[in-house]
Amino acid sequence: EIVLTQSPGTLSLSPGERATLSCRASQSVSSSYLAWYQQKPGQAPRLLIYGASSRATGIPDRFSGSGSGTDFTLTISRLEPEDFAVYYCQRYGSSPQGTFGQGTKVEIK
Amino acid sequence: EVQLVQSGAEVKKPGESLKISCKGSGYSFTSYWIGWVRQMPGKGLEWMGIIYPGDSDTRYSPSFQGQVTISADKSISTAYMQWSSLKASDTAMYYCARPDSSGVVDYWGQGTLVTVSS
Numbered sequence: 001e002i003v004l005t006q007s008p009g010t011l012s013l014s015p016g017e018r019a020t021l022s023c024r025a026s027q028s029v030s031s032s033y034l035a036w037y038q039q040k041p042g043q044a045p046r047l048l049i050y051g052a053s054s055r056a057t058g059i060p061d062r063f064s065g066s067g068s069g070t071d072f073t074l075t076i077s078r079l080e081p082e083d084f085a086v087y088y089c090q091r092y093g094s095s096p097q098g099t100f101g102q103g104t105k106v107e108i109k
Numbered sequence: 110e111v112q113l114v115q116s117g118a119e120v121k122k123p124g125e126s127l128k129i130s131c132k133g134s135g136y137s138f139t140s141y142w143i144g145w146v147r148q149m150p151g152k153g154l155e156w157m158g159i160i161y162p163g164d165s166d167t168r169y170s171p172s173f174q175g176q177v178t179i180s181a182d183k184s185i186s187t188a189y190m191q192w193s194s195l196k197a198s199d200t201a202m203y204y205c206a207r208p209d210s211s212g213v214v215d216y217w218g219q220g221t222l223v224t225v226s227s
Contacts, residue, residue: 035213037154044204044217045154056215088154092212097144097156097170 002027004089004101012109019076021104023089028069033093036065036074039103040085048087049074076106084108111135113143113205113218120224121195128191129221131205138186139163145179145190146204148220159208160188195225 003026013019023034032052037045047056049065052072062077076083086105092098116130133143144159158169162181169179181188188205205218 033212037214039154044220045214046217047213047215050211050213090214092208092214095168095212097142097159097168098208098212098214100154100156103153 002029002091002094002099004091004099006087006089006101006104008104009102010105010107012107013079014109015079015081017079019074019079019083019106021074021076021087021106023067023072023074023101025070025072025091029072029091030093032068033091033098034065034067034072035090035092036063037088037090038083038085039088040082045088079106081108111207111216113207113216115203115205115218115221118222118224120226122227123197123225124194125225126191126193127195127223128189129203129223131188131218133186133188133207136207138181139183141207141209143181143188143205143207145177145188146206147173147201148204149201154204157190157203162186162188195223197225197227199223200225 005024007022034052036049039045053065064075086103088103089101112134114132139162142159145157147155157173158179160167160179162183202220204220206214207216209215
């Protein structure tokens with residue numbers, strides 16, 4: 001079973017700064033079946049990125065995804081106040097349910 | 110518009126049984142997998158299991174096999190998850206989630222909070 005490890009656990013940044021979140025897989029993720037989700041307190045997760053780099057409908061272009069194989073990155077170019085949240089990566093495609101990483105919290109510094 | 114609407118919060122005692130639900134609308138319920146994700150207080154997301162309502166094919170994550178039962182009633186476009194004997198450690202938020210044809214989850218329910226306490 002593929003394990004996804006996200007780093008750092010917590011990222012403390014100020015609005016306007018750039019955020020770089022990492023997701024590393026224990027084995028290669030085929031066809032870049034890697035997604036990123038955002039979860040705010042009290043809310044269900046929301047899909048941000050799929051296929052490693054494609055933005056979901058309605059997601060601002062300050063969010064971008066990159067990577068392949070075992071190393072993937074979510075970048076938020078300039079943090080807005082509403083971007084402070086927890087972010088999860090997920091590997092999907094090989095089984096109906098996929099696997100989540102443990103999450104990275106982006107908090108206000 | 111695709112919607113997943115879950116049943117309301119529950120407060121139960123250890124040893125009690127429980128069945129929570131997730132009603133899908135705005136799409137062909139029998140053509141997509143629908144699953145359940147657990148989030149324990151302050152923790153991350155864990156897939157529990159998933160069902161394909163078209164043929165009732167059901168898959169469980171190893172950690173949850175034998176702990177819960179997932180089912181679906183396609184006549185009313187509703188998925189269920191049930192426990193026969195709750196434990197305090199079952200206290201969590203439970204989300205239903207619908208992956209698209211590639212497996213990425215594009216729709217989520219609003220969550221059902223289950224509290225198990227004596």
